[in-house]
Amino acid sequence: MSFLAGYVQYIGSFGLVLIGLYIVLVKTNLIKVILGINLIDTGVNLFLVSVGYIRMGTAPIFSQAEAAGREMVDPVPQALVLTAIVIGVSVVALALSVAIRLYEHYGTLNLCKIRELKW
Amino acid sequence: MRRALSLIVLLVLAVGLASALRGPSVGAEARRASLIDDDEVNFGRRYNSRAVEETGASNVVASVLVTYRGLDTLGEVTVLFVAATGLAALLHTGRRRRSEREATPASLIVFTGCRFLFPLILLFGAYIFAHGHLTPGGGFQGGAIIASGFLLIYLGCRGRQPESKRLSAVESLAGLAFVLIGLIGLAVGGSFLLNFLPEGSPYALLSAGIIPVVYVFIGFKVGSELGGIVGDLSGAR
Numbered sequence: 275m276s277f278l279a280g281y282v283q284y285i286g287s288f289g290l291v292l293i294g295l296y297i298v299l300v301k302t303n304l305i306k307v308i309l310g311i312n313l314i315d316t317g318v319n320l321f322l323v324s325v326g327y328i329r330m331g332t333a334p335i336f337s338q339a340e341a342a343g344r345e346m347v348d349p350v351p352q353a354l355v356l357t358a359i360v361i362g363v364s365v366v367a368l369a370l371s372v373a374i375r376l377y378e379h380y381g382t383l384n385l386c387k388i389r390e391l392k393w
Numbered sequence: 394m395r396r397a398l399s400l401i402v403l404l405v406l407a408v409g410l411a412s413a414l415r416g417p418s419v420g421a422e423a424r425r426a427s428l429i430d431d432d433e434v435n436f437g438r439r440y441n442s443r444a445v446e447e448t449g450a451s452n453v454v455a456s457v458l459v460t461y462r463g464l465d466t467l468g469e470v471t472v473l474f475v476a477a478t479g480l481a482a483l484l485h486t487g488r489r490r491r492s493e494r495e496a497t498p499a500s501l502i503v504f505t506g507c508r509f510l511f512p513l514i515l516l517f518g519a520y521i522f523a524h525g526h527l528t529p530g531g532g533f534q535g536g537a538i539i540a541s542g543f544l545l546i547y548l549g550c551r552g553r554q555p556e557s558k559r560l561s562a563v564e565s566l567a568g569l570a571f572v573l574i575g576l577i578g579l580a581v582g583g584s585f586l587l588n589f590l591p592e593g594s595p596y597a598l599l600s601a602g603i604i605p606v607v608y609v610f611i612g613f614k615v616g617s618e619l620g621g622i623v624g625d626l627s628g629a630r
Contacts, residue, residue, distance in 0.1 A: 281414055288410045292403050299399035326437060334453035335529060336445055336595070346453070348437030349444075353457040357469045360533055360615075364476030367622050371480040374626075 283324035290317030304376065304383045308369045315362040319355045326351035449592030450526035450601035458531065459604045463586035466607075467575065470568060470614060477564075477618045484625050499549055507549030514542035522612030526601040532608040536615025543620030547627050557624065560617045567614035574603055574610070 290313055297310030326348030334349040373383065380388050440453055440461065448456040458466050499507075522535025578587030586603075593600030 284414055288407070292407055292410075295406070296399060296403055299402070300396050333529065334441055336451040336453070346441050349440050349453040349457050350437050352454050353462060354465075356454070356458060356531075356533060357465060360469055361472050363619075364473050367480055367626065368476050368483075370626060371483045375483055 283320065283327065287317045287321035287324060290314070290320060293317075302385045304373045304385055304388075305370075307385065308366060308373060311369065312362065312366050315358070315365075319358055319362070322351045322355050322358070445595055448588060448601055448604065449595055450604050451595055452526050452528065452531075455526045455531050455604055455608070456601070459607050460586070460588050460602075463575070463607075466611070467571065467586070470571065470611065473615065473618055474564075474568065477622050480622055481625055504550050507545050511542050511546055514545065515539055518542065518612065518616060522608050523605060524598070525608040525612075526604040527596065527598070532611025533615050535608075535612040536619060539612070539616030540619030540623055543616075544623045544627075547624055557621060560621045560624075564614050564617040564621070567610045567617070570610045571607060571614070574607060578603070 294310045294313030294315075294317060297313065298307055301307055301310065328345055328347050331345050331347040334346040334352070376388060377383055382388065440457055444453045444456045444461075445451060448460050450456040450459075498504075518535040518538035520535075521530040521538055522532045525531030525535070575586040578589050579585045581587065581589045588602040588604075590602040590606070592602050599605070
């Protein structure tokens with residue numbers, strides 16, 4: 275039980291990455307593949323934030339009410355994950371625009387038909 | 394066949410990741426347990442203990458993002474700009490079919506509701522990015538809220554869309570202002586994006602040097618950029 279309490283955020287982030295990877299490997303709809311990439315992105319972000327987490331820590335923001343109190347979590351992974359979220363949004367937007375053009379050209383979003391694969 | 398193969402791959406990956414969890418613990422928890430007790434190496438604790446007196450911003454994440462790692466933020470804004478440009482280039486080359494689609498006018502209730510809510514959403518976004526150095530939030534979050542206001546306009550009142558030329562003008566001017574602030578820091582103190590304005594008293598709105606200024610410009614830039622992306626993807630521009 276203590277193992278779960280200490281590692282539940284890592285298990286959750288790895289689970290998100292694995293679910294996203296499964297979607298990317300198995301699904302043939304291009305929109306679903308892009309959503310799978312987005313899930314992998316979310317899992318990696320969750321992992322980075324939980325690396326900087328301290329148990330019972332607060333957000334790294336000083337406010338006058340509780341100036342001195344509990345210990346604050348690491349701010350560096352949070353700032354970098356903020357960067358990563360914005361870049362993930364732009365990657366997904368670009369991928370969706372490519373999907374729109376592919377749909378206009380081929381008339382389908384099925385990856386097997388677009389690449390003319392057998393299976 | 395394909396499903397079975399990918400399940401095997403995922404199983405191997407999951408076993409590998411689970412075995413990584415069983416080793417010596419990583420992360421801030423382990424660093425607190427005096428694995429690394431040096432402030433010059435443990436940057437998180439160094440920023441937490443010194444950021445308020447060094448930058449004057451009570452939001453440590455904002456001071457890391459704008460002053461300590463300001464160049465990263467400039468790169469991030471550039472990535473967003475390149476993505477928006479590429480998206481517009483992909484969606485606008487060689488087709489005019491999109492304009493043939495007839496836009497059904499929204500009902501009066503939806504139209505009035507959108508027109509009523511849009512300024513409030515803009516105001517809330519501006520509040521978020523102007524107080525980025527004091528409270529949770531900042532330029533990117535406020536910009537995302539403003540872009541949600543643009544999404545409401547694109548969905549709700551098709552007749553009153555923001556002009557894409559004005560959106561790109563705001564975006565370019567805000568990006569240029571960000572670079573100019575960095576260059577002023579280079580001219581005044583010898584390093585790019587130096588915090589050259591006075592720090593002021595902590596917890597005041599006009600404090601923390603260049604952080605609120607940069608966040609206001611980032612808010613304008615991200616808001617107009619994401620609004621343009623939303624408009625491109627919804628086929629409105």
